[in-house]
Amino acid sequence: MCMAILKKVEQTMMALNGDEAVAWAVKQSNVDVVSAYPITPQTIIVERISEFVNNGEMDAEFIHVESEHSALSAAWGAALAGARAFTATAANGLALMWEILYITASTRTPVVMAVVNRALSAPINIHNDHSDTMGARDSGWIQIYSEDAQEAYDNTIMAFRIAEESLFPVMVTLDGFTISHTLQNVSVLPDDVVSEFVGVRRIPRIKLPRIHGDKEIPLMLNPKYPITFGPLDLYDYYFEHKVQQNEAMKETFPIIERVHREFGEISGRSYDPVFMVPYRTEDADVVILGLSSTMSVVRKIVDDLRSEGKKVGAIRLRVFRPFPADHLRKELSEFHAVGVLDRCISFGGEGGPLFTEVRSALYGLPSRPIVHDYIYGLGGRDLPHSLIRKIYEELLSARAEPEVPVVRYVGVRE
Amino acid sequence: MSSQLLGWRDLPIGAVAFLSSKEYPTGEWAVFQPKIDEKKCIKCGLCWMYCPDGAYRWDGESVPVPDLDHCKGCGICEVECPTKAIQMVRV
Ligand code: SF4
Ligand code: SF4
Numbered sequence: 198m199c200m201a202i203l204k205k206v207e208q209t210m211m212a213l214n215g216d217e218a219v220a221w222a223v224k225q226s227n228v229d230v231v232s233a234y235p236i237t238p239q240t241i242i243v244e245r246i247s248e249f250v251n252n253g254e255m256d257a258e259f260i261h262v263e264s265e266h267s268a269l270s271a272a273w274g275a276a277l278a279g280a281r282a283f284t285a286t287a288a289n290g291l292a293l294m295w296e297i298l299y300i301t302a303s304t305r306t307p308v309v310m311a312v313v314n315r316a317l318s319a320p321i322n323i324h325n326d327h328s329d330t331m332g333a334r335d336s337g338w339i340q341i342y343s344e345d346a347q348e349a350y351d352n353t354i355m356a357f358r359i360a361e362e363s364l365f366p367v368m369v370t371l372d373g374f375t376i377s378h379t380l381q382n383v384s385v386l387p388d389d390v391v392s393e394f395v396g397v398r399r400i401p402r403i404k405l406p407r408i409h410g411d412k413e414i415p416l417m418l419n420p421k422y423p424i425t426f427g428p429l430d431l432y433d434y435y436f437e438h439k440v441q442q443n444e445a446m447k448e449t450f451p452i453i454e455r456v457h458r459e460f461g462e463i464s465g466r467s468y469d470p471v472f473m474v475p476y477r478t479e480d481a482d483v484v485i486l487g488l489s490s491t492m493s494v495v496r497k498i499v500d501d502l503r504s505e506g507k508k509v510g511a512i513r514l515r516v517f518r519p520f521p522a523d524h525l526r527k528e529l530s531e532f533h534a535v536g537v538l539d540r541c542i543s544f545g546g547e548g549g550p551l552f553t554e555v556r557s558a559l560y561g562l563p564s565r566p567i568v569h570d571y572i573y574g575l576g577g578r579d580l581p582h583s584l585i586r587k588i589y590e591e592l593l594s595a596r597a598e599p600e601v602p603v604v605r606y607v608g609v610r611e
Numbered sequence: 612m613s614s615q616l617l618g619w620r621d622l623p624i625g626a627v628a629f630l631s632s633k634e635y636p637t638g639e640w641a642v643f644q645p646k647i648d649e650k651k652c653i654k655c656g657l658c659w660m661y662c663p664d665g666a667y668r669w670d671g672e673s674v675p676v677p678d679l680d681h682c683k684g685c686g687i688c689e690v691e692c693p694t695k696a697i698q699m700v701r702v
Contacts, residue, residue, distance in 0.1 A: 305624050405627070407629060416627070425627060433616060434617075437617070441619040441624070
């Protein structure tokens with residue numbers, strides 16, 4: 198990541214892998230409750246946190262539960278009771294949380310969860326792809342994809358503010374093994390700086406005149422002002438609740454932007470632009486658009502091809518939910534061709550989840566780029582330099598938008 | 612229930628209930644409802660305690676009175692009453 202590190206505050210350079218970087222962020226963020234199921238596919242994230250709690254370095258309740266379904270249930274319940282709650286999972290663990298993912302989001306409960314992106318079974322595989330969080334894209338969580346351990350640390354700290362100010366749960370993702378188990382130099386902020394940045398969780402107040410009269414009551418479980426979260430809600434109101442939730446998600450854009458700006462001010466690490474990071478795109482003819490750690494390799498190939506005089510660029514999407522379609526339209530409309538990297542298959546769909554959404558966002562533009570889908574890297578399969586080059590060459594020679602979208606599998610044996 | 616249904620902009624966030632359960636006449640669901648024989652009742656309060664709907668009104672001394680606007684007719688009170696003072700009758 199080429200981020201300017203301005204020494205605003207004295208930061209400690211620590212050798213951390215991505216998991217440990219997240220654990221450090223959680224340790225410093227005044228978290229009250231951490232719940233986790235401590236076996237595969239769990240990661241070092243909660244292992245480190247349990248050590249911090251055990252050693253008295255972190256003043257939080259650590260709840261060992263009996264499954265991921267319970268892990269998120271416990272975090273949800275704690276957050277409803279006013280706690281700042283965190284949990285972490287990966288792959289099949291996230292799949293087991295399914296029911297509670299929707300419940301947490303629909304009751305507007307600001308839980309923060311780190312997800313180490315790993316492939317789903319069967320067959321069993323523990324390595325990186327994005328099938329787990331892409332499957333959860335419709336559950337109402339904000340999703341921020343990290344490129345490296347530093348960003349996983351920064352994103353986790355910001356996630357608490359974003360969640361609590363927007364009242365949406367936030368998923369911070371990091372690529373399995375590529376980020377989660379790879380040691381990197383990470384700039385760690387002083388405890389008191391992080392603590393001041395995240396502050397104490399503030400509970401919003403609402404009015405329920407038919408139950409509590411004129412009084413503003415806290416939106417939490419509080420025996421003094423009883424309220425019921427998510428009761429039976431049939432054809433007469435369910436639809437309204439879902440539209441309200443969807444419209445509210447669009448209003449999280451400025452909150453996400455502001456929290457990033459404020460974090461830049463204290464850390465010197467600027468995340469601007471927040472939603473997608475362009476690289477050498479100014480006069481580019483074609484770009485590759487993708488998520489997470491793969492994009493650092495793509496940038497290297499951009500440099501190589503640029504030195505050969507080819508006008509190529511790259512764009513890394515950081516926030517997938519809410520989907521920044523407006524930013525994307527502005528950013529992509531002028532290119533000749535865009536190659537979308539999908540590290541996930543949507544079985545039976547017309548391309549991967551990132552591709553279908555990107556292509557749909559561009560459809561209404563008077564002039565739009567040719568868009569190709571490249572499905573790659575499933576189950577941790579490498580995307581070598583040579584194949585990234587091949588993708589760029591294909592994009593440069595693309596002549597017309599195909600009538601039917603072309604989905605290409607990159608790096609698979611025929 | 613309110614006759615005027617609210618639009619999505621007017622609902623409180625978080626899918627929290629905005630009406631008290633008192634405003635839902637769930638008694639309409641019942642097929643059978645309890646009838647208490649006051650002479651047999653020993654005012655033990657077990658019906659009041661066991662009712663899953665909290666439908667009984669009881670001052671702690673007199674014969675409990677089921678609120679039939681909210682009794683869903685499960686029959687638990689009839690089973691639990693030690694003196695068989697409660698009989699479920701078809702509504
Ligand atoms: S029938 Fe069931 S719901 Fe009705 S008063 Fe008895 S216990 Fe309560
Ligand atoms: S359980 Fe039977 S005896 Fe006891 S208070 Fe109720 S009706 Fe009376």
